[in-house]
Amino acid sequence: MIAASIIVPSYNRPEQLRGCLEALVGQIGPAYEIIVVDDGSAQPLAPVCDLFGEKLRCIRQENAGPAAARNTGAAAARGRFLAFTDDDCRPRPDWLQKLHHAHGGDASCLVGGRVENGLPGDIYASVSQELCDYLYEYFGAAEGSMPFFTSNNLGCDKAEFERLGGFDQTFPLAAGEDRDFGMRWGDTTGALKYAPDAVIDHYHSMNFGKFWRQHSNYGAGAQHLHKLLDRRGILRPKREPLSFYLGLVLWPLRQHGLKGLAYSVLMGLTQVAMINGYYRSSRQGTHPV
Numbered sequence: 063m064i065a066a067s068i069i070v071p072s073y074n075r076p077e078q079l080r081g082c083l084e085a086l087v088g089q090i091g092p093a094y095e096i097i098v099v100d101d102g103s104a105q106p107l108a109p110v111c112d113l114f115g116e117k118l119r120c121i122r123q124e125n126a127g128p129a130a131a132r133n134t135g136a137a138a139a140r141g142r143f144l145a146f147t148d149d150d151c152r153p154r155p156d157w158l159q160k161l162h163h164a165h166g167g168d169a170s171c172l173v174g175g176r177v178e179n180g181l182p183g184d185i186y187a188s189v190s191q192e193l194c195d196y197l198y199e200y201f202g203a204a205e206g207s208m209p210f211f212t213s214n215n216l217g218c219d220k221a222e223f224e225r226l227g228g229f230d231q232t233f234p235l236a237a238g239e240d241r242d243f244g245m246r247w248g249d250t251t252g253a254l255k256y257a258p259d260a261v262i263d264h265y266h267s268m269n270f271g272k273f274w275r276q277h278s279n280y281g282a283g284a285q286h287l288h289k290l291l292d293r294r295g296i297l298r299p300k301r302e303p304l305s306f307y308l309g310l311v312l313w314p315l316r317q318h319g320l321k322g323l324a325y326s327v328l329m330g331l332t333q334v335a336m337i338n339g340y341y342r343s344s345r346q347g348t349h350p351v
Contacts, residue, residue: 063093064093064095064140064141065092065093065094065141065142065143065162066091066092066093066094066095066141066142066143066144066145066158066162067094067095067096067097067135067136067139067140067141067143067144067145067220068086068089068094068095068096068097068145068146068147068158069097069099069132069135069136069139069144069145069146069147070082070083070086070096070097070098070099070135070146070147070148070149071098071099071101071128071131071132071135071148071149072098072099072100072101072103072107072131072149073100073101073102073103073125073128073131073149074103074104074105075103075149075150076103076105076107076110078149078150078265079098079107079110079111079149080110080113081152081265082147082148082149082150082151082152082153083096083098083110083111083113083114083118084152085151085152085154085155086147086153087114087115087117087118088155089153089155089156089157089158089159090155090156090158090159091156091159091160091162091163092141092143092158092159092162094117094141094145094158095117095118095119095139095140095141096114096117096119097120097121097135097138097139098111098118098119098120098121098135098149099120099121099122099123099131099132099134099135100120100121100122100123101123101125101126101127101128101130101131102122102123102124102125102126106122107120107122108120108122119138121134121135121138126231127231127233128148128213128239129228129229129230129231129233129239130229130231132146132213132228132229133228133229133231136220136223136224136228137224139220141220142219142220142221143162143165143217143218143219143220144217144218144219144220144223145161145162145216145217146213146214146215146216146217147214147215147216147262148213148214148264150264150265150266151177151214151215151262151263151264151265152180152262152263152265153215153261153262153263154261154262154263156259156260157175157215157260157261157262158260160175160257160259160260160261161173161175161215161217161260162217163257164217164255164257164259165217165218165219165255168219168252169219169221169222169252170219170222170251170252170253171218171219171252171253171254171255172211172216172217172218172244172247172248172251172252172253172254172255173211173216173217173218173254173255173256173257173260174203174208174211174212174215174216174217174254174255174256174257175211175215175216175217175256175257175258175259175260175261175262176215176256176257176258176259176260176261176262177191177194177212177214177215177261177262177263177264178191178261178262178263178264179191179263179264180263180264180265181264181265181266181267184267184268185324185325185328186268186270186272186273186328187264187266187267187268188325189273189314189328189329189332190266190268190273190276190277190332191264192313192314192317192325192329193310193329193332194212195313196309196310196313196329198256200306200309200310203256203258204256204258206253206254206255206256208244208254208256209241209244209245209248209254210240210241210242210243210244210245210254211240211244211254211256212240213229213239213240213243214262214264215260215262216240217260218247222251222252225251226243226246226247226250226251227246228243229242229243230242230243230290232286232290233283233286233287234279234282234283234286234343237276237279237280237283238280238282238283238284238286238287239283241283241284241287242287242290249296273328273335274331274335276335277331277332277333277335277336277339278335278336278338278339278342279339280332280335280336280339281335281336281337281338281339281340281341281342281343282339282340282342282343283339284336284339284340285339285340285341285343285344286343288300307333310329310330310333311326311329311330312326313326313329314326314329
């Protein structure tokens, strides 16, 4: 009997997907299946998936973005427990076991694991992960007050996922839907629980252009989220206090001393990129649908 379904959205990244699946087929823990959702890749991903046996299913859809792909995978899942990761991630062998154990069969619990940067020599990938690490500490993930978890290391009950409506597919540029999902879960369903021993390694290579676009996209996602919250009548601060931004820039120095100075500069630049994406999206008149 299948207890858990691992869902992996993928688009035009066959080599990254192969590395992810190599890590997933060796998972220990509950009986599980793997569902890859090919989000309309130019070259179908089924040949890659076929290398990994009957435990894996590949579903192909027209390109609609990762939120839609995750929802497609969840709808097809046979396990009660849904575990989400991405094709550029390599979960450690006990990842599913730890995530499932932390969930504990509590349907009201949304559980998120720890993400480690798999490319320590890539400064842009490193800074992006440093930013996530800072957010997890600032919002108190370990104390149970985190308002969201990143969608590359996430687990929940299938029935509750469906009751909540899954990921909102209206978010532009694949940015922000995980924040929205976590906030909706916390507001209507139950607790968000951090499982730091459920670890994935993230292999997301970047250059400066990709780094800027990623964080600009996060800004566009934040603008869309704020519009959604306004429409729902949910009053939340749209900006963090100044201490948040000061702490963000100083975070690499706290972690690495003076060796973190370049990281601090890039951490500040992430916020410039986000502001750019936020106001560019606002000027373009992006509206929720």
